[in-house]
Amino acid sequence: KQEVTQIPAALSVPEGENLVLNCSFTDSAIYNLQWFRQDPGKGLTSLLLIQSSQREQTSGRLNASLDKSSGRSTLYIAASQPGDSATYLCARGFQKLVFGTGTRLLVSP
Amino acid sequence: EAQVTQNPRYLITVTGKKLTVTCSQNMNHEYMSWYRQDPGLGLRQIYYSMNVEVTDKGDVPEGYKVSRKEKRNFPLILESPSPNQTSLYFCASSPSPFDRAGEYGYTFGSGTRLTVV
Numbered sequence: 001k002q003e004v005t006q007i008p009a010a011l012s013v014p015e016g017e018n019l020v021l022n023c024s025f026t027d028s029a030i031y032n033l034q035w036f037r038q039d040p041g042k043g044l045t046s047l048l049l050i051q052s053s054q055r056e057q058t059s060g061r062l063n064a065s066l067d068k069s070s071g072r073s074t075l076y077i078a079a080s081q082p083g084d085s086a087t088y089l090c091a092r093g094f095q096k097l098v099f100g101t102g103t104r105l106l107v108s109p
Numbered sequence: 110e111a112q113v114t115q116n117p118r119y120l121i122t123v124t125g126k127k128l129t130v131t132c133s134q135n136m137n138h139e140y141m142s143w144y145r146q147d148p149g150l151g152l153r154q155i156y157y158s159m160n161v162e163v164t165d166k167g168d169v170p171e172g173y174k175v176s177r178k179e180k181r182n183f184p185l186i187l188e189s190p191s192p193n194q195t196s197l198y199f200c201a202s203s204p205s206p207f208d209r210a211g212e213y214g215y216t217f218g219s220g221t222r223l224t225v226v
Contacts, residue, residue, distance in 0.1 A: 032214075041222075042219060042220065043217045044199065046216065046217075049214035089151075091152075095140070096154050097142070097144075097152075097154065097201075099144075099151050099152040099153075100151065101149075101151040
């Protein structure tokens with residue numbers, strides 16, 4: 001069964017710091033990987049989708065990479081801001097998305 | 110605006126009283142799915158639908174029913190809710206169930222917080 005693990009579970013950084021969130025998965029099958037953001041009590045916002053044939057995607061200050069051979073994806077956030085504070089979830093698969101348990105990020109001013 | 114709309118946003122009900130949570134998308138997506146989110150367990154899939162009249166079980170389907178009579182709507186039905194179904198529920202949609210190349214991602218609704226007492 002596909003498992004998705006996210007490390008760390010929580011992260012607290014000062015504003016301006018660059019940071020990396022990690023996502024690892026057990027199934028190296030050809031599926032895409034998606035990163036989401038979830039604000040407290042709210043829904044999920046899609047941040048980046050990496051197609052199975054791609055190695056990375058970029059959107060503004062966010063960059064996500066996918067390494068199927070090692071079963072890992074990383075989300076890089078440059079120059080973090082307090083508005084980036086949220087829980088970040090990675091998910092793998094298609095007909096059935098398998099989610100990691102998330103990394104709770106707090107960026108302090 | 111392209112979106113997935115869930116209703117209600119919040120619901121408190123009593124054990125055994127049938128309820129329906131509605132989900133509607135305006136993007137002509139073929140694929141729709143329901144998830145529940147619980148502390149420490151993350152998001153788990155309840156049911157999904159590949160197209161009209163085509164539905165299948167996810168990881169935690171017990172106690173739930175779904176139907177897909179129209180492309181845009183995918184209601185979640187709890188025939189006899191129990192306290193262990195207290196959770197945050199999300200509906201999601203995506204353009205094509207056969208898009209294994211992953212060209213398209215998922216769009217999620219804002220969630221329905223259900224409490225069963």
